[in-house]
């Protein structure tokens with residue numbers, strides 16, 4: 341990894357044994373299934389954690405590169421990969437610098453990750469780089485609240501304890517705007533409350549498309565057109 345991996349052993353333990361299971365108990369599996377439904381081909385998941393998405397990948401996925409920078413979570417993800425229904429390769433890297441060639445994936449997946457990355461714009465630029473033209477980003481994220489009162493609470497928590505307690509997580513990010521700013525077209529979007537109303541309760545689940553490659557110019561037939569003055 342170019343920059344040192346974020347070692348967050350306390351958060352890793354807390355997420356793997358407390359917060360992650362609590363999310364699943366609250367019904368996260370339903371959203372994970374919806375996030376991954378219909379995916380095919382080569383897929384990259386950024387910030388895979390300990391692999392809670394793995395059981396839900398559909399059989400059309402030929403290869404999943406699961407990127408996780410936190411060592412403890414990555415080790416647990418490697419265990420989960422062995423039981424996954426699709427071939428999973430777990431790699432240690434940050435989303436800001438993905439270990440992949442340009443245009444080498446059909447789809448990318450983020451779930452509850454863009455709230456935590458150090459540089460959201462850099463991660464989205466990397467995702468765009470590794471996706472083929474017309475490839476899709478699937479996202480399930482908690483985001484900035486709709487009401488101004490809850491936004492105020494999010495701002496206060498983001499500026500104080502929340503990122504420290506929750507592995508770098510931020511509550512008030514406008515992630516859908518960031519996805520658009522990165523050059524994606526959002527083609528499906530659902531906003532809902534999960535797991536409960538409150539500062540971490542506004543979720544979005546959707547799909548964004550990397551623009552397709554521009555069509556090549558049509559081949560000219562016939563003699564070359566005259567150029568210069570008088571050409572009309």
Ligand SMILES: C[S@@+](CC[C@H](N)C(=O)[O-])C[C@H]1O[C@@H](n2cnc3c(N)ncnc32)[C@H](O)[C@@H]1O
Nearest residue numbers: 387388389392410434435451452453456457458
């Ligand atoms: C709340 S956990 C979500 C894990 C998993 N995606 C899930 O749905 O259960 C946030 C994850 O983002 C990862 N993360 C934090 N910074 C990252 C970065 N710069 N690049 C990639 N992943 C990152 C953390 O290590 C952690 O696994």
